[in-house]
Amino acid sequence: MDKEQGRAILKRLKLKITPKRLEVMSCLGNEPLYLSADEVWxxxxxxxxxxxxxxxxxxxxxxxxxxxxxxxxxxxxKQYYFLCTNQGHHHHFVCESCRRVEDLEQCVLGEGALETVQRSGGHVTSHILQINGVCGACSGPHQEASCRTA
Amino acid sequence: MDKEQGRAILKRLKLKITPKRLEVMSCLGNEPLYLSADEVWxxxxxxxxxxxxxxxxxxxxxxxxxxxxxxxxxxxxKQYYFLCTNQGHHHHFVCESCRRVEDLEQCVLGEGALETVQRSGGHVTSHILQINGVCGACSGPHQEASCRTA
DNA sequence: GATCAAATGAAAATAATTTTTATTTGTACC
DNA sequence: GGTACAAATAAAAATTATTTTCATTTGATC
Structure with a gap:
């Protein structure tokens, strides 16, 4: 993510284009790991x-x-944040060891859940889906270099 | 959830059976809504x-x-807590309006996500899945009585 | 360049959560 | 039923993340 992309996003959101906002986006946008607010700061x-x-x-x-x-x-x-340029609806795999976040290609939410809710007269507005685990790099034989202890 | 069920759970977990623990379990176990720690207190x-x-x-x-x-x-x-007696693996529908939590019959996590992770050499240890929305009672024509403004 | 609403800094406040330490209480064993 | 000991708890204080307030600055628009 470069400054131009950041500018475009802020323009689309009708937010003023300020150096701080561009820096926050640039910071998160070039980071494959999730960060806390304090870490971003x-x-x-x-x-x-x-x-x-x-x-x-x-x-x-x-x-x-x-x-x-x-x-x-x-x-x-604590709250953690991640920015990915993939704009479609999708979810994430989060490595417990190195904090890396990876996109999952598809939303794995099946039909069953929504049907259950709708049958009882309710409706769904959003969902949270996050897969936790250990990524390939941290699982491999030479994981020492790329891992951190959480 | 009655005290006997609470006792059985604590025994299984090898935790001492204390009045406070029984009360916490009884409080959450008889409550169809999610609560904060302070609310439980x-x-x-x-x-x-x-x-x-x-x-x-x-x-x-x-x-x-x-x-x-x-x-x-x-x-x-804030952190919220919910106890349901359904012991199998499952997830929840959470009403934004009345805080009610309902069980979803099946885990709606499909194969796609897990495959993606495994292909890259990693492995999955857990997942978070929560469906948010408005329940049937709060969506219906007479919702005034049962709803609260979040 | 002037205007004005929006954005920010700085300091303080808030609120949730955790730690510490002394005391109390269940449990296992007699 | 009584005892010993580890586990659980109270109480107070500390910690930490997050938010609020208000005065000042800055970006967008004209």
Whole structure:
């Protein structure tokens, strides 16, 4: 993700094109791992003169609301974020070892679930689907170099 | 869920059978809605002489780790909990309006996702799947009585 | 370039959650 | 039923993530 792509996204969302927003998008967009708000902040601080953590939170919230970035769910009760350029509806595989996020080609949500809900008169508005595991690189014989202990 | 069922669960988990643990299980087990740790605490305080919020958190953590209760994911960055007696692998439909949680009969996770991961040498350890929407009661013509504004 | 709403910084506040340590309580064993 | 000991809990304080507030700055539009 380069600045031009970031600009285009902000323009589409009718958000002002500011250096901070471009940096947050660039940071997440060039990172194959999911990051916390604090981690995004730490990385951006090195490149942008001055940016506050609340601004990072605000930008992340906007981008999540707009569907540009995705929340990653972890048991540690912190929020994590990931940006992927794949714009179609899809879900993610998340490596427990190295934090890498990979796209799953298709939405694996079957018909059964939706039918059950609809039969009882309700309707579905969204769903959360995240596959956790250990990626190929971390499972392999030489995993020492690429892994971190969570 | 009655006390006997709670006792059996704790015995199976090799946890001591204490009044607080039984109350937490009874509270969540007789509640068709998901609750926050604080909400569980508020309800239990009325029935148990003295219980601290940290104890509620500890018990909830134990029960989540043991797979007895499930976390419900919400955008408000708080943790919610739900206990269902259905012990098989399954997932939930969560009503955005009334907080009701309903079991989905089958796991709707298809083969596609797992194959993708396995092809690249990784393996899957767990998955998160939650369907959000509005339940039949809250969608119906007389929804006023049963709904709450989130 | 001027205008104005939107965006941001900085500091403080909030709220959820966790840690610590002393005390209490179940359980296993007698 | 009584005892010993590990496990569980209370209470208070600490920690940490996140949000709010308000004054200031900045980007978009004209």
């Amino acid at each position: 730490q990385r951006i601080k090195l490149r942008v003169a001055s940016i506050g953590l609340p601004t990072v939170y605000r930008i992340l919230d906007e981008l999540v609301a707009a569907g540009v970035i995705t929340r990653i769910f972890q048991a540690d009760r | 508020q309800r239990i305080k009325l029935r148990v002489a003295s219980i601290g919020l940290p104890t509620v958190y500890r018990i909830l953590d134990e029960l989540v780790a043991a797979g007895v209760i499930t976390r419900i994911f919400q955008a408000d960055r």
